Amino acid sequence: MKASDIKNAGLKVTLPRLQVLEFFAKHPGNHFSADELFTKLRESNSEIGLATIYRVLNQFEAAGLIIKHQFDNEQSVYEVETGEHHDHMVDVDTGEVNEFYSKKLEQLQVELAHEHGCELIDHNMVLYVRKIK
Amino acid sequence: MKASDIKNAGLKVTLPRLQVLEFFAKHPGNHFSADELFTKLRESNSEIGLATIYRVLNQFEAAGLIIKHQFDNEQSVYEVETGEHHDHMVDVDTGEVNEFYSKKLEQLQVELAHEHGCELIDHNMVLYVRKIK
DNA sequence: GTGGGTGCAAATAATTTGCACGGTA
DNA sequence: TACCGTGCAAATTATTTGCACCCAC
Numbered sequence A, B: 001m002k003a004s005d006i007k008n009a010g011l012k013v014t015l016p017r018l019q020v021l022e023f024f025a026k027h028p029g030n031h032f033s034a035d036e037l038f039t040k041l042r043e044s045n046s047e048i049g050l051a052t053i054y055r056v057l058n059q060f061e062a063a064g065l066i067i068k069h070q071f072d073n074e075q076s077v078y079e080v081e082t083g084e085h086h087d088h089m090v091d092v093d094t095g096e097v098n099e100f101y102s103k104k105l106e107q108l109q110v111e112l113a114h115e116h117g118c119e120l121i122d123h124n125m126v127l128y129v130r131k132i133k
Numbered sequence C: 001g002t003g004g005g006t007g008c009a010a011a012t013a014a015t016t017t018g019c020a021c022g023g024t025a
Numbered sequence D: 001t002a003c004c005g006t007g008c009a010a011a012t013t014a015t016t017t018g019c020a021c022c023c024a025c
Helices: A003-008 A015-026 A034-043 A050-062 A103-115 B003-008 B015-026 B034-043 B050-062 B103-115
Strands: A066-069 A077-080 A087-091 A097-100 A118-131 B066-069 B077-080 B087-091 B097-100 B118-131
Touching: A003 A015, A015 A034, A015 A050, A015 A077, A034 A050, A050 A066, A050 A077, A103 A118, A103 B103, A103 B118, A118 B103, B003 B015, B015 B034, B015 B050, B015 B077, B034 B050, B050 B066, B050 B077, B103 B118
Parallel strands: A087 A118, B087 B118
Antiparallel strands: A066 A077, A087 A097, A118 B118, B066 B077, B087 B097
16 A cells, blocks of 8 residues: 555546545544545644545446455454455444454365355454454 | 244334345245345335335344345345255356255365364355256 | 646435334233 | 225435536656
8 A cells, every 4th residue: 555556557647545644543443434534634734525435436446455344243344355254253242353263164164165066255244243351 | 834933033013024025035046136025015005114124134134034145236135034055056148046055065174273272153155057958 | 728627505315213103012 | 984095106224426616746
């Protein structure tokens, strides 16, 4: 996630795009909705519009810079694409999102697809959990 | 899924509710959106309204008669709750939805939650696959 | 300078809700 | 009969789009 990524995606390097990029860079490993980005950026004296945020997020997603997720709620959230695949664990009490990776799980999914005569193209896996006190 | 289920849920046995119930009974193992139900029922000479469908679906879901899913697209789909937990495999070419169950997978998920100091409350797992010719 | 980019407001699309009427228990 | 349930239309919410102005190249 650097300014040159914007240019490589065939997009002009503009202030709103840099602000969104910088926000993700400053908050690694977190997941943000368009509305959260809008609120936070406006608080940082940005003049960005909500529609621009949606447009930029879609463009960044198309360029493979970020990934879009739909967890339980209605709003989509976005995270930086690090190239390292992982799944998500959502705390049902706090809404906190954690990432995890399990090689065993990945292999099992490929096997399950094969058992049904299919190859695995993609998967979506979210565990809803509660902290044990 | 029988008429007595409606009564047991504390709901009156009305025509629209019976029509939705019957539709699910007639199409086992399939997944329908509110809009699909609306169109299909209207074609069957029902006078049901779309708002009623949403209300009935929410009530049936609260009563545990059906389950709501959000796959890739924007619209939610509903299926009958058979009591047998399963996950879903979506064919990326045809959009066909298939159900499967893996004990290994279920156990692995519980373990993964424990590894993060959590108990598993629920999970959402969808495999996007392509048939091997 | 030019064409893409932007903010704002209006448009969409899925779902929910208000309201007066209708049907179940 | 008392209320819950219903259809329709209007309201909501997340997201997209139209438009006139603006800025990166």
